Amino acid sequence: MKVHFEIECTPEEARAFFGLPDLAPVHDAYVDKMKSMMVDGLTPADFEKVARSWMPGFADGFEQWRQLMLSAIPKTPQ
Structure with a gap:
């Protein structure tokens, strides 16, 4: 027997459902650091x-x- 589920949700909703942390602040800090390294060298x-x-x-x-x-x-x- 095969069962297929099709779930429509955003990545944020999926992370919340599975209990994964929101890494958006970490990602933003990393991107800001990379931008400063590109500008300042x-x-x-x-x-x-x-x-x-x-x-x-x-x-x-x-x-x-x-x-x-x-x-x-x-x-x-x-």
Whole structure:
């Protein structure tokens, strides 16, 4: 025997029905952070955090590698 149910509801209604959390505030905060990074660019501290998370165990030569990468970024006049 096969039984099929067709339920029409919005994603918000489905989340509420299944007891899942509403992640809209988290999504909005993430989008705002991404927008600010696109406008302001990555700071050297942000770049270091990303590089360390991508390459664990690379800490010994990381400073030399970081200097090499930072030297490749064009300097903007202030």
